[in-house]
Amino acid sequence: MTVRLVHTDATSAAVPADGIPDVADTPPSESAAASGSATGPESLRRVAVASFIGTAIEFYDFYIYGTAAALVLNQAFFPTLDPVNATLASFSTYAVAFAARPIGSVVFGHFGDRVGRKSVLVVSLLLMGLSTALVGLLPGYGTLGIWAPLLLILLRFLQGIGLGGEWGGAALLAVEHAPKKRRGLYAAFPQVGPSVGFFAATGVFWLLSAVLDDGAFRSWGWRVPFLLSFLLVGVGLFVRLKISETPVFARVMDAREASRVPVLDVVRRHPRELLLGAGGMIIAYGLFYTATTYCLAYTTGTLGVSRNTMLGLSLVACLFLAAGTWLAATRSDGAGRRKLVLIGTVLSAVWGLILFPLLDTGQPVLIAVAVGGALFCMGVVYGPMGAYLPELFGTTVRYSGASLAYNLGGVLGGAVSPLVATRLQAAFGSDSVGWYVTAMAVVSLVCVLALPETRERELG
Template identity: 55%
Template sequence: MNTATYTAAREADADAPVQANSTARVAVASLIGTAIEFYDFYIYATAAALVIGPVFFPQTSGTAQALSAFITFGIAFLARPLGSALFGHFGDRIGRKSTLVASLLLMGLSTTLIGLLPGYDAIGAWAPILLCVLRFGQGLGLGGEWGGAALLATENAPKHRRAWFGMFPQMGPSIGFLAANGLFLTLAMTLSEEQFRAWGWRIPFLFSALLVIVGLYVRLKLHETPVFAKALQQHDRARLPIAEMFSRHWGNVVLGSLAMVVCYALFYISAVFSLSYGVSSLGFTREEFLGLLCFAVLFMGAATPVSALACDRFGRRPVLIVGCLAAVASGFTMQPLLSSGSVVDVAIFLSLELFLMGVTFAPMGALLPELFPTRVRYTGASAAYNLGGILGASLAPYVAQKLVAAGGLGWVGGYVSVAAGLSLLAVLLMRETRETDL
């Protein structure tokens, strides 16, 4: 084919009609996928705070069991950047839809197998080893999930409503968290402690298999996003997306990662560390504290659409700056509110932290995809999101456990404030992306 013929063929491809996804289908597919993925992730977080230590590390002391459980919790965060590189490569090369299906399958399979894994008493040292392998698989799957869901939403959105569309995958964590903690709360209220530790904790992991079937059905009905379909028609794809991302867009990866730190610190300190601390040190029963978390996460869910609307009206940076400043201040409330042991004070603290999580998390659905061009958008958005997880969440419960032992809850609150300050600095150095043309 000569040059003129090839050019004409490319122009004809570029003008070919692209199949559009309905708004309702995009909203449901991006929301349900992240809800399922985060449900899987949160049931492990809850189990790590309540039962993973005694089941898989019974040969150690109570404190060592908690620390070991939180280390296995952190393994998935180390796997997430690898998942973002793996799934990001295929998402930028072959498409968003098929990559999202693969990430959901990996996450769901790993979660279900954790529910079937025998404990230390049955298979000895193989139990914690296999647990770490499956936890790594969870991390790989989630590493590819969020970026694809965010792109599914934003690449189907009108330019001035991208934050609103990007809000749908950001609502997934609230729904997944509520479902996970609600199920654990139901089990805590209906089973004895012995029944829960023997087999009850496995039910949420096994239930994941049914949720994955629903998620796959919804996602297989989708068309490719119009933005990526156009890139395919024009043969505009990176040969090696991760190399292009780091060579040309490394600054945005760094700033995006640091901007995410506040979200992770707020959530995992309040939802994982506080649960463990409340049950072990404040005298709350498991079901009481889970009930408080289920109440508090409603504030996170309410803050998410409000923050998204504000982002479309005022921009991403102003909303994040306000949210980060409030999060810095919130760290100083941890000592007086959480240490009191009062149900009202603890509920206020948890609601405040999760509300601010919703405020700072909602803009990320649009902001991170907007930082990168189509050629590396899946890889770049996923990398920023998951590298932020290493900094803000992977060791957060472990570090908090060490800090509270060394200096009390005030030190843990200081950790939250420092994390928020780091994100604030990144946002101040970042450009506004609201007018970016995807």
């Protein structure tokens, strides 16, 4: 269905010193549209905070699983396998969520494009958070036998469904509320959320590893980060229930122009944007999960670096990820989304060849440089994508299109990276893993070169 909407640009609104304009400062007609409800104007600061907190919480949930998969799940749920195969089995349960994420994109995208962004985000938060918390209550193989890994896979699958609907909704919440010339800035908030979620997840594991002996950590300590999700879900719901629908989607509902089956419209009318957008995301996922989940297992298992040291170095690396994400996202309003993503893919291709020579030194400072540099490169790609992917699709299919492209990239880049890296390192040595990262970067580079610039596009 063709969208025939008039976009109301809010760039004429007064902009306070902090760079985040308030809807209350816009003209009355724009303020009413931005509120999306009968409760009156809503601060864009609240939207920015809500999108940031939501992604931080949900990616905390997702990342603690990756950390646990690298450190302890192989022994807790696959104790009968040899070390390499147990690690592969642990990473396979990790990959299940990536396979589920496109399904979540289709399900949540359908209702997000038909019912609204806000209500879908609440449901995705509940599904993701509760699935994560239940992992912390799940008995291990010694208690349940084969049912333990099967239930673990089920919970991981539900995690993936929930996260599959999260990112698209959070990005749209920010982008569709934002003034045209500041969409990159507002999209930076949900894009930085994963950095904070990763920092929190790593920090909790680092603290537990520091205060508990190895037996206590492997027995029950690893469960604590999962159980904290019960609390975080409550915080996320409190924040998200206070926001309103986006003005862009509210106009679609008023005009009764919602797509009947959004995902089919995406496939029929935007196949190029869908596939190339997914390809552009491959290196962001591949580099992140190689530099974090796989490298954590590699350095602690193969190189003999202590678990606590690596978790501490990962905390430092989180800062590089946040810096690269924020820098590229905010600069994309002026320089353009496509240009900065291309720069990020080139940097990633180069860093893939540097990553493992630095890691193999076994020196903590050089390991920090290796992982931190990789995450900075990933952030340069990832930051502008918060505005870039939504801008590729029309309003009536934007939730479905952006989410599906984002999560298909996760299947191609994130799901298989730890598995491929483990096999490559065992067969050909660590340098082969670096070449694999570079190859992913080249694929993403080619895909983004085939996409247009979008920062001047109207969203309506």
